[in-house]
Amino acid sequence: MDDKHHRKIILFIAILVVLIGCSRPLTERETTATAPAESGKSLRISSAGVGQGGFAIISAWLFRNLKPLYPDRDMWLDYHVTGTAFRDGLLLVADRKAEITLVNTHHLTAMALKGNGFMKRPIPLRAIAGLPFFDWCLFAVDAKHGIRSFADLKEKKVPLKIATGFLNDDNLVTFLLMEVLKRHGIDPEEFKRWGGQFVGSGTATLARKAYLAGEVDAIFQEAGFMPGWHADVKKRPTTFLSIEPAVARQMQEEFGWNSHTVPPNHYPGQKEEFVALDFSDWVLCVREDIEEELAYRIAQITVEKAREIDPQIATFGGTPNEFDPAMALKTSIPLHPGAIRYYREKGLLSN
The missing domain is CATH 3.40.190.10 (Periplasmic binding protein-like II)
Incomplete structure (x- = not known):
């Protein structure tokens, strides 16, 4: 890696620190219930094909909002080289080394759940939300x-x-x-x-x-x-x-x-x-056995705090429109029960 790339990475990390420190997370008043303390557990997020730049921004945004709700949990994001980890990022979930993963593209989530095509074994995934954009090969x-x-x-x-x-x-x-x-x-x-x-x-x-x-x-x-x-x-x-x-x-x-x-x-x-x-849409996913309340919180943050993220800065593809909560429901795999509960409470999903 040359000096130019080193400088970019250092600058990017500095920006993340500022974003984490300065942006306002969800407050207790904005939540519908108090999240349970899960002392001793960590939360880890992996990328499955999402470029490191956009992945780091979205991970920092998510953890910035989750940390006040789960103060006793350590929160980690997986570093990877852009253009890698399409399979390995999903295997971290399967091997219980990550609880959350951001997947590019939605087609890959379907392959992962079934264990066909690019994936050699099924991955126990459930969707939280789709992050829609338009792309193709x-x-x-x-x-x-x-x-x-x-x-x-x-x-x-x-x-x-x-x-x-x-x-x-x-x-x-x-x-x-x-x-x-x-x-x-x-x-x-x-x-x-x-x-x-x-x-x-x-x-x-x-x-x-x-x-x-x-x-x-x-x-x-x-x-x-x-x-x-x-x-x-x-x-x-x-x-x-x-x-x-x-x-x-x-x-x-x-x-x-x-x-x-x-x-x-x-x-x-x-x-x-x-x-x-087609090569459209990122999908925020979790391991299927994570607690329902955590999945609920992630869905809540995705919908209610999505406007904190500039799609262009996060390197979303194409020319994405302003986030539409209804679009979050468009996924290729089933939603986690916690996410379903949140969407139903908000009237975004019928019973």
């Missing part, structure tokens, strides 16, 4: 290669260098890339035999930098919403490969993973619509 290829579809790539066997997530079993983006290729009839090992390469850039930002610098020919990454794509495409004409309908149906049927149609002219020079895998 892009398969972007330098237009000079003349590849307009996955069928073209398979037929022409162009030895592309594709920037994607980290090349390990912990990266959801890389998993999706391999699934997309295989389901379009392109075996990843065969792709490498004809000269293709996978480059583990890690994050979408780093992948875009490598693409713009000419270090790679293509990108498969999330964060399709990023405005920077528009400037990049103007500098390097790009074709966006569309997921075939049969593949989109397979992903939906097997994993509950839906797709999104990007309309023409969303990006400069993009004359036709294309289908991309």
Whole structure:
């Protein structure tokens, strides 16, 4: 890590300290009951694919409001490198090393609960709230290669260098890339035999930098919403490969993973619509066996104190609107009973 990144991290930690010290938590008057003391227990929150910057801000906000209610509990957040911990963050919950987790994307929560696809075993999760935004994955290829579809790539066997997530079993983006290729009839090992390469850039930002610098020919990454794509495409004409309908149906049927149609002219020079895998929404989750009162409190904080967080500062995707409590109920897995009780009391959920 270079000095510039060190300075950013130090500055970021200093800002968090100020935020924790200066922001007003929920007071007893704002709560509906006194939270029970749980002396000797700790609360730990992990990230499952959420970038460290946004994760740290949201974790600090949550603990800043929980600490007055649970003063005897130590509260910890798990540090991770951005672009990692998609699986490992969830395993911390399964192994009882974390009680709370912030998950990117809502599709991953469904995989975790079922133990299919990217996840190799079920994770005992329950949702507290969805944090909605709109995002999708892009398969972007330098237009000079003349590849307009996955069928073209398979037929022409162009030895592309594709920037994607980290090349390990912990990266959801890389998993999706391999699934997309295989389901379009392109075996990843065969792709490498004809000269293709996978480059583990890690994050979408780093992948875009490598693409713009000419270090790679293509990108498969999330964060399709990023405005920077528009400037990049103007500098390097790009074709966006569309997921075939049969593949989109397979992903939906097997994993509950839906797709999104990007309309023409969303990006400069993009004359036709294309289908991309969805990558929307963060979900705040807990282990299913945490006490109901704690889940109630987390739901309460999420709804009543959400406006303390600037979605742009917390690096939410896209251009999120002002927080709508009704949107918190839109999750891919069941809500925790404590959260259900809170939402019913507030009239957000019917009995």
